[in-house]
Amino acid sequence: MQNKKKSTIIKDAIALFAITLVAAVALGFVYEITKDPIAEAEAKAKAKAYSMVFADAKLVDDKNEDVNAKVDSSKEFLTSQGFTSSTINEVCIAKDEAGNALGFVMTLTSSAGYGGDIKFTMGVKADGTLTSIEIISMNETSGLGAKANDDSFKGQYSDKNVDSFKVIKSAESKTGDDQINAISGATITSSAVTGTVNAGLAFANDLLENGVGGVTHE
Known part of the structure; x- marks a missing residue:
């Protein structure tokens, strides 16, 4: 009886291992098929966004x-500036047709959404003016945080x-260019985007002040 039980356990373990192995191989195969198209789609989205922001x-x-x-x-x-939820993924020098530096285009990620x-x-x-922002990807709630991609929010x-x-309540009236009306019902999203925009500004201004890449503050 015990030998039969052991045999059943061994068979079940082998079957489970086989299923797990097949699933892992299948997932790896799917990843290999999809990773390049996903990367290509994101690269196109980034290139389009760069052309829009500058x-x-x-x-x-x-x-x-x-x-x-x-x-x-x-x-x-x-981190030294207090931006612990922000990442600078890429910074490129924006140039005119003659190759003169105009400023920077940047890709950033907020983990606080x-x-x-x-x-x-x-x-x-080069004078420190933020041209605009364009969302590349996010998983915010439809009808709420997803409105971060609406012109009414990002245009601010x-x-x-x-x-x-700084973020203020959506119903408040702005008293300065530095104020951003929060998306109604999505203060977390609003603060996440704004915080990382501020991180980008701090980083870009540090580059400008030090003339990094030949781009100096006008």
């Missing part, structure tokens, strides 16, 4: 060693030259 730029230089070195060490800088990561792009001119950041922004 319309004056005809060229985007993502190969500058000095800028990339700063990005590699950006987490330490952001209600539904997880919020990735977006933003442009910063456009063409503003401020050191940082």
